[in-house]
Amino acid sequence: MTVVDERPAAEVGAPRKRKEDARLITGRTMWTDNLTLPGMLHLAILRSPMAHARITRIDTAPALAAPGVVAAFSGRDVAETQGSLPCAWVVTDDMVHPDHPPLAVDEVRHVGEPVAVVVARDAASAVDALGAIDVEYEPLPVVLEMDEALGEGAALVHSDKGTNKSYTWIYDSAEAGHGQAYDAATAEAEVVLRKRYVQQRLIPAFMEPRSVVVDPTADQVTIWSSTQIPHVLRVLIALVTGLPEHKIRVIAPDVGGGFGGKLQMTAEELITMMAARRVGKPAKYTETRSESLLAAHHGRDMYQDVELAARRDGTLLGLRVRLTANMGAYLALLTPSVPLLGRYMYNGIYKLPAYRFECTGVFTNTTPTDAYRGAGRPEATYAIERAMDDLAAELGMDPIELRRRNWIGHGEFPFHTVAGLTYDSGDYEAATDKAMSLFGYDELRREQAARRESRDPVQLGIGVSTYTEMCGLAPSRWLGSLGYAAGGWESASVRMLPTGKVEVLTGTSPHGQGHETAWSQIAADQLGVAFEDVEVLHGDTRTAHKGLDTYGSRSLAVGGFALVNACQKVVDKAKPIAAHLLECDVADVEFSAGRFRVRGAPADAEGKTMADCALAVFAAHDMPGGAEPTLDAEAVYDPTDFSFPHGTHLCATEVDTETGRVTVRSYVAVDDVGKVVNPLIVEGQVHGGVAQGIAQALFEEAVYDADGNLLTGTFVDYTPPSSADLPDIVSDRTETPAPDHPLGIKGVGEAGTIASTPAVVNAIVDALRPYGVDDIRMPCTPERVWRAVQGGDRS
Amino acid sequence: MTRISITVDGVRYDDDVQPRTLLVHHLRERLGKVGTVVGCDTSNCGSCTVLMGGESVKSCTVLAVQADGLEITTVEGLAGSDGELHPVQQAFHDRHALQCGFCTPGMIMSAVDLLAENPDPTDAEIREGLEGNLCRCTGYQNIVRAVRDAAATMRAGASEPAPAAPEEAPAPAPAPVEVGS
Ligand code: FES
Ligand code: FES
Numbered sequence: 001m002t003v004v005d006e007r008p009a010a011e012v013g014a015p016r017k018r019k020e021d022a023r024l025i026t027g028r029t030m031w032t033d034n035l036t037l038p039g040m041l042h043l044a045i046l047r048s049p050m051a052h053a054r055i056t057r058i059d060t061a062p063a064l065a066a067p068g069v070v071a072a073f074s075g076r077d078v079a080e081t082q083g084s085l086p087c088a089w090v091v092t093d094d095m096v097h098p099d100h101p102p103l104a105v106d107e108v109r110h111v112g113e114p115v116a117v118v119v120a121r122d123a124a125s126a127v128d129a130l131g132a133i134d135v136e137y138e139p140l141p142v143v144l145e146m147d148e149a150l151g152e153g154a155a156l157v158h159s160d161k162g163t164n165k166s167y168t169w170i171y172d173s174a175e176a177g178h179g180q181a182y183d184a185a186t187a188e189a190e191v192v193l194r195k196r197y198v199q200q201r202l203i204p205a206f207m208e209p210r211s212v213v214v215d216p217t218a219d220q221v222t223i224w225s226s227t228q229i230p231h232v233l234r235v236l237i238a239l240v241t242g243l244p245e246h247k248i249r250v251i252a253p254d255v256g257g258g259f260g261g262k263l264q265m266t267a268e269e270l271i272t273m274m275a276a277r278r279v280g281k282p283a284k285y286t287e288t289r290s291e292s293l294l295a296a297h298h299g300r301d302m303y304q305d306v307e308l309a310a311r312r313d314g315t316l317l318g319l320r321v322r323l324t325a326n327m328g329a330y331l332a333l334l335t336p337s338v339p340l341l342g343r344y345m346y347n348g349i350y351k352l353p354a355y356r357f358e359c360t361g362v363f364t365n366t367t368p369t370d371a372y373r374g375a376g377r378p379e380a381t382y383a384i385e386r387a388m389d390d391l392a393a394e395l396g397m398d399p400i401e402l403r404r405r406n407w408i409g410h411g412e413f414p415f416h417t418v419a420g421l422t423y424d425s426g427d428y429e430a431a432t433d434k435a436m437s438l439f440g441y442d443e444l445r446r447e448q449a450a451r452r453e454s455r456d457p458v459q460l461g462i463g464v465s466t467y468t469e470m471c472g473l474a475p476s477r478w479l480g481s482l483g484y485a486a487g488g489w490e491s492a493s494v495r496m497l498p499t500g501k502v503e504v505l506t507g508t509s510p511h512g513q514g515h516e517t518a519w520s521q522i523a524a525d526q527l528g529v530a531f532e533d534v535e536v537l538h539g540d541t542r543t544a545h546k547g548l549d550t551y552g553s554r555s556l557a558v559g560g561f562a563l564v565n566a567c568q569k570v571v572d573k574a575k576p577i578a579a580h581l582l583e584c585d586v587a588d589v590e591f592s593a594g595r596f597r598v599r600g601a602p603a604d605a606e607g608k609t610m611a612d613c614a615l616a617v618f619a620a621h622d623m624p625g626g627a628e629p630t631l632d633a634e635a636v637y638d639p640t641d642f643s644f645p646h647g648t649h650l651c652a653t654e655v656d657t658e659t660g661r662v663t664v665r666s667y668v669a670v671d672d673v674g675k676v677v678n679p680l681i682v683e684g685q686v687h688g689g690v691a692q693g694i695a696q697a698l699f700e701e702a703v704y705d706a707d708g709n710l711l712t713g714t715f716v717d718y719t720p721p722s723s724a725d726l727p728d729i730v731s732d733r734t735e736t737p738a739p740d741h742p743l744g745i746k747g748v749g750e751a752g753t754i755a756s757t758p759a760v761v762n763a764i765v766d767a768l769r770p771y772g773v774d775d776i777r778m779p780c781t782p783e784r785v786w787r788a789v790q791g792g793d794r795s
Numbered sequence: 796m797t798r799i800s801i802t803v804d805g806v807r808y809d810d811d812v813q814p815r816t817l818l819v820h821h822l823r824e825r826l827g828k829v830g831t832v833v834g835c836d837t838s839n840c841g842s843c844t845v846l847m848g849g850e851s852v853k854s855c856t857v858l859a860v861q862a863d864g865l866e867i868t869t870v871e872g873l874a875g876s877d878g879e880l881h882p883v884q885q886a887f888h889d890r891h892a893l894q895c896g897f898c899t900p901g902m903i904m905s906a907v908d909l910l911a912e913n914p915d916p917t918d919a920e921i922r923e924g925l926e927g928n929l930c931r932c933t934g935y936q937n938i939v940r941a942v943r944d945a946a947a948t949m950r951a952g953a954s955e956p957a958p959a960a961p962e963e964a965p966a967p968a969p970a971p972v973e974v975g976s
Pocket of ligand 1: 839853
């Protein structure tokens with residue numbers, strides 16, 4: 001067989017246009033809600049209108065009389081069998097961990113909590129019949145604010161627990177042996193910055209509402225869900241429902257965004273399972289946007305009390321963080337751990353002698369919080385990067401100069417941090433220098449000085465954010481030591497088809513990240529096949545049976561590693577076959593640029609391709625030395641450590657002191673995410689990430705009224721930014737390869753979100769420092785900015 | 796029930812519908828045109844945008860009965876009968892203007908309408924013009940680039956008829972609704 005090697009020199013690094021686009025731009029996408037099965041029924045869920053109440057009476061019988069209704073039931077009807085929604089991360093031995101029934105039984109604890117369900121022949125009939133369900137609530141006292149919830153005599157979210165505190169978790173660098181004690185290290189401090197930064201509550205607001213279809217009639221009960229975690233979900237369903245794991249199949253078809261918001265086992269999934277199994281027919285539930293904003297988990301919502309001690313020359317001496325984190329009414333899958341993921345990052349990119357971190361998780365009568373893009377790390381980065389700008393202002397120092405005096409130098413890696421992590425690599429100098437020159441930093445500072453001088457009513461502000469993050473969740477041993485129930489490995493399999501085409505199976509589960517494209521690029525390079533000849537399969541526990549899915553910027557960092565290993569195994573298996581075909585010794589075969597050749601053969605020698613080997617193995621007529629007739633291989637990779645992307649983001653804002661209006665004038669993002677597989681995709685991740693971070697800074701907040709009603713329950717009120725609200729940004733990169741990864745990659749999914757929020761808020765505060773302003777609560781709406789200008793003491 | 800007759804992506808459909816049925820639900824649930832999606836219940840997201848009588852509408856704000864007698868173009872009917880992508884579709888692909896792709900059908904249809912009204916928009920006009928379509932993934936920057944590119948392509952090919960209305964196109968294959976992976 002003659003195969004012309006038309007493969008480009010290297011796929012990895014090329015800006016390949018995405019394979020998945022073909023279906024997405026033509027409307028051939030397979031969203032869960034598109035699915036219709038024979039005889040399928042539809043669910044509607046009745047949700048609590050009360051933030052805290054006892055259910056004194058509930059009767060679903062009247063709904064049964066409504067047209068088209070097949071079944072209706074409440075939490076009481078399934079109280080004994082429905083189980084409890086799991087929290088997989090027990091962060092302390094004494095963590096208060098209340099039951100979390102999918103359907104409330106006797107008490108509701110937040111608005112939007114499911115209380116009953118109607119199953120009908122069509123969705124409209126199910127919704128119509130909800131009104132017929134008879135429920136009486138006896139209101140109970142509501143507690144919404146965290147300091148109040150922790151106070152003496154506060155109303156209790158879970159009265160049987162006797163407290164609203166879920167846990168307190170403490171890290172002390174001296175006790176852990178990673179640094180000094182805070183008090184001792186800061187005894188000589190000349191400046192101590194003490195600030196409370198507030199992380200408002202956010203809503204992930206993925207564009208595809210959550211949807212689930214359950215077919216209980218299949219031999220394997222089959223669950224289609226718009227989830228980030230089909231594999232994790234399968235295990236959880238087995239554990240919660242008692243259904244044997246081998247009798248469960250979970251499929252995540254095309255999924256329309258997640259951002260952590262679909263990193264969950266939801267009440268709706270379990271309710272749909274219960275309904276489908278009760279009636280013995282396939283059933284579908286698709287939430288409305290209003291339900292989604294109300295009931296899908298929220299994110300952030302923390303108070304960050306920060307103390308940063310330094311000498312007058314800017315040398316940092318110690319950092320103390322007291323974090324108060326809103327859990328909401330229950331602990332969802334990862335709720336208690338989200339603020340703790342941040343604890344590794346409050347020290348940022350800086351050399352600190354001492355660090356103490358205390359976090360208290362608090363219950364309130366609100367929707368549970370959980371992962372939202374960055375999960376703990378954007379919060380930590382916000383606090384330290386705000387604090388660095390505030391400290392620089394206090395010291396009368398340029399904020400970049402203050403950072404330079406304290407950051408880990410390029411020559412100091414690997415660096416063991418005061419938080420107990422080892423940063424693998426980085427070049428903060430290079431990223432910052434590049435960002436400053438793209439931004440025109442010095443020029444903008446001069447313009448700022450002139451406009452301050454002239455008392456321009458529109459002030460220019462410059463915000464700095466030099467961040468790092470931990471990617472590639474996570475070494476299993478590390479997760480285990482912190483009380484997480486599962487591991488952090490990832491799997492990949494390669495199937496060589498007889499005609500030389502390739503199927504790649506990944507245990508990651510994309511929902512917009514372009515895995516089909518990036519994994520094809522990697523496999524093409526590793527196996528010497530064409531990009532077009534690779535099909536990437538994912539998101540179905542029947543085909544890609546093993547995996548831990550997609551979150552925490554882990555897919556490429558961990559799953560990409562597994563893929564390289566799997567491809568390597570295929571090459572190793574193909575070598576003896578190629579040697580046999582080439583009639584030479586295995587030791588004399590070399591594989592490069594897609595060809596097996598005899599060592600020393602001229603570079604243009606034809607040799608044998610992977611396709612030749614695949615065909616030989618398929619026929620299996622003449623296997624060398626009894627070799628197994630397959631080239632297929634699987635690899636599971638457990639990371640040895642995290643990777644640490646970093647970067648410098650600079651933001652310039654125009655702040656109108658008379659109207660409070662903020663305009664982002666320019667934004668430069670220089671990110672170092674290690675080697676890049678596909679620059680097009682990486683740039684897209686940065687754009688989207690920065691947009692979400694800007695949205696936190698300027699636009700978004702989940703707001704409750706005094707009774708616990710969500711006031712931002714529609715897109716009109718929650719105001720995610722539109723195209724008219726966001727600026728163009730300049731995105732560039734520096735490249736410090738990850739030393740421990742075969743492709744040198746680090747991860748990029750969350751970087752933009754982590755970096756951008758403090759850059760924007762720092763820029764606004766910087767503009768207004770002459771007006772005595774040193775903080776503005778997010779989102780920095782015109783009203784808040786205007787009030788800050790009015791209330792500041794102008795110097 | 797009211798009898799309506801609408802032409803969707805070149806195919807005529809006669810159906811009895813409830814007066815309260817929204818066009819988007821009729822398209823998705825009755826006609827199987829699931830390429831058009833629903834992202835909200837307050838007419839804010841634009842995911843459901845289609846062309847009705849040549850103008851873009853949010854199909855969640857239109858009753859199916861209001862579409863009676865009209866021509867509807869969805870994202871499924873935008874490509875040529877030979878599968879050749881519409882310049883806006885092509886530009887979205889070339890410029891990486893989509894990630895999860897959920898907003899994409901509506902975004903593309905709005906962009907088609909925008910360019911029909913303004914063949915040479917500035918970036919600011921594109922941003923204003925697409926204000927009614929939310930995207931959570933891309934930050935919009937690549938969408939703006941894509942629309943700018945598509946505008947240039949369409950202006951260059953302006954001597955040909957605008958490819959947005961496939962009246963005479965043969966019926967495209969219905970969107971596959973797969974059971975399984
Ligand atoms: S679904 Fe029509 S605007 Fe959101
Ligand atoms: S591409 Fe995901 S919402 Fe736009």
